[in-house]
Amino acid sequence: xxxxxxxxxxxxxxxxxxxxxxxxxxxxxxxxxxxxxxxxxxxxxxxxxxxxxxxxxxxxxxxxxxxxxxxxxxxxxxxxxxxxxxxxxxxxxxxxxxxxxxxxxxxxxxxxxxxxxxxxxxxxxxxxxxxxxxxxxxxxxxxxxxxxxxxxxxxxxxxxxxxxxxxxxxxxxxxxxxxxxx
Amino acid sequence: xxxxxxxxxxxxxxxxxxxxxxxxxxxxxxxxxxxxxxxxxxxxxxxxxxxxxxxxxxxxxxxxxxxxxxxxxxxxxxxxxxxxxxxxxxxxxxxxxxxxxxxxxxxxxxxxxxxxxxxxxxxxxxxxxxxxxxxxxxxxxxxxxxxxxxxxxxxxxxxxxxxxxxxxxxxxxxxxxxxxxxxxxxxxxxxxxxxxxxxxxxxxxxxxxxxxxxxxxxxxxxxxxxxxxxxxxxxxxxxxxxxxxxxxxxxxxxxxxxxxxxxxxxxxxxxxxxxxxxxx
Numbered sequence: 001x002x003x004x005x006x007x008x009x010x011x012x013x014x015x016x017x018x019x020x021x022x023x024x025x026x027x028x029x030x031x032x033x034x035x036x037x038x039x040x041x042x043x044x045x046x047x048x049x050x051x052x053x054x055x056x057x058x059x060x061x062x063x064x065x066x067x068x069x070x071x072x073x074x075x076x077x078x079x080x081x082x083x084x085x086x087x088x089x090x091x092x093x094x095x096x097x098x099x100x101x102x103x104x105x106x107x108x109x110x111x112x113x114x115x116x117x118x119x120x121x122x123x124x125x126x127x128x129x130x131x132x133x134x135x136x137x138x139x140x141x142x143x144x145x146x147x148x149x150x151x152x153x154x155x156x157x158x159x160x161x162x163x164x165x166x167x168x169x170x171x172x173x174x175x176x177x178x179x180x181x182x
Numbered sequence: 183x184x185x186x187x188x189x190x191x192x193x194x195x196x197x198x199x200x201x202x203x204x205x206x207x208x209x210x211x212x213x214x215x216x217x218x219x220x221x222x223x224x225x226x227x228x229x230x231x232x233x234x235x236x237x238x239x240x241x242x243x244x245x246x247x248x249x250x251x252x253x254x255x256x257x258x259x260x261x262x263x264x265x266x267x268x269x270x271x272x273x274x275x276x277x278x279x280x281x282x283x284x285x286x287x288x289x290x291x292x293x294x295x296x297x298x299x300x301x302x303x304x305x306x307x308x309x310x311x312x313x314x315x316x317x318x319x320x321x322x323x324x325x326x327x328x329x330x331x332x333x334x335x336x337x338x339x340x341x342x343x344x345x346x347x348x349x350x351x352x353x354x355x356x357x358x359x360x361x362x363x364x365x366x367x368x369x370x371x372x373x374x375x376x377x378x379x380x381x382x383x384x385x386x387x388x389x390x391x392x393x394x395x396x397x398x399x400x401x402x403x404x405x406x407x408x409x410x411x412x413x414x415x416x417x418x419x420x421x422x423x424x425x426x427x428x429x430x431x432x433x434x435x436x437x438x439x440x441x442x443x444x445x446x447x448x449x450x451x452x453x454x455x456x457x458x459x460x461x462x
Contacts, residue, residue, distance in 0.1 A: 018199075018202060021202065022199060026192055026195065031203070035202075035204060039209055042213055043213050043217065046210070046213045046214065068329070072330070105194075107190055108191050108194035110191065111187065111195065112195050115191075115192075121326060121328070127192065143328060145295070145327055145328050146327065148292065148296055149296070149326055149328075153324075153326065158188075
C-alpha cells in the first residue's frame, strides 16, 4: 500500500475503531470478541483498500465487513453453540434521577439478555435496523440478502425478543406488548 | 412499542463502553506487516510451484529424449517409513476441486433466492422425515440466502435447518447449501485444518463426488460435539448437514443435558447431504 493510502487507511481506522467496536459488541455481546472482530474487519479492509479507498460509502463497507466477520465467526460449526448467558456487566449511570436510571438500566439489561438469545442473523438485522438506523434496502446490502429476507428476519427477530422477554417473566414490561413493524 | 424500547436498549448498552483495548495505529501497523508477509509468502509459494513445475517439465523432456530412463546423480534414498493410518488420519484423495473447467453459476436474483429458500425449506422437512424416524416436534427452521466470504456479493449460500425433539430434548440439524460461486476449500484441506485428534475422513464416491465426514469438539466443553457430512458435487455445489450433541438453536440453556453421540448418525447425515434435492 502506498504511503498516502496507508495514511488514509490509518485515519479511517482511528475514526471508525470505536463505532465499529460498539456495533460489533451489539452483534456478539462481548467486548473482547468485539475487538477481535474489529481487528479482523480492519485486516480485510486493509487488503481491499485499493478497491474501496475512493468510495464515498466507506462507512457502509466498514459495517458490511464487520457483519461478515461476525457471520463468518458464527458460521463455523464449532461456534454455533452460543451458550451465552446474557449476563450484563454493571455500569455506572450518572443521571441524577434514580427512577429514570433504574428504568433505563432495566430496559438495557432486558434488551441485551433477550438479544443474546436471538439467532445471529436476526440479531444482525435488528442491530442494523434499530441501532444503525439503516433502511431495509441498506440492511439488505450490508447482509448480502434480499429486502424480503431483511423484513422477515426483522419480524422473526422481534417475535423472538418478545418470546424471550416473556420467558424471563417480564410480560408486564412495556416491551412485551408491542407489535411488529412491517 | 418494542421498536422504541429496542432502540433505547441498544443505545444504552453501549453508552458506557470500556476504553478501547487496542491502539488503532498500532493495529494498522501490525495488520500492514501481516498482510505484506502473507503476500510475500504467497509469492514465494507461487515461485516455488513454478520452479518445481518447470523442473518437472524439463525432466520429462529429458527423460523422453533418452527413451524414458532417468539417471540419478546419487543413490536414491530409501523410501520413508509411513505411519499406519489411524481413525484420525487425514487421507488425501485424487478428487479435483474446484472442478476443472466449471463455470460458476450465475448470481441469483432476489426472486430466485427467495424461491430457493422456500424450496430448500420444504425439501429439508420432507427428506428429514423420510430419513430420520421416531423424532417429535419436527419443524423446518427458516432458510435464508446470504453472502459468504468476501469475494462475492452473493447470495451464494442458503442456510437453514430442521428442529426436532429426541429422547434427550430439543436439538436440530443445520443445513448449508453453497453455490458454485462460493470458493469452498478442497476436501483434503477441510480435514487438514481439523484440530489434532478430531476425526475427519475424506472419501471419493462412486459418482465421482467427494464426501467429508468430520467431528468437532467444543473448546469450552468437549461434550459439545458437531458431527458433519459435507458433500462436494461435480456441479460445484457443496452441501453440509450437521448434527449436535446439544441444542444449537439458540434457545438451549448452558446447563442443558448433552447426548453421548450427535442426534443423527453418519448414515443419516450422508443420505441427507448427498440428496440432490438440496441444491441451488
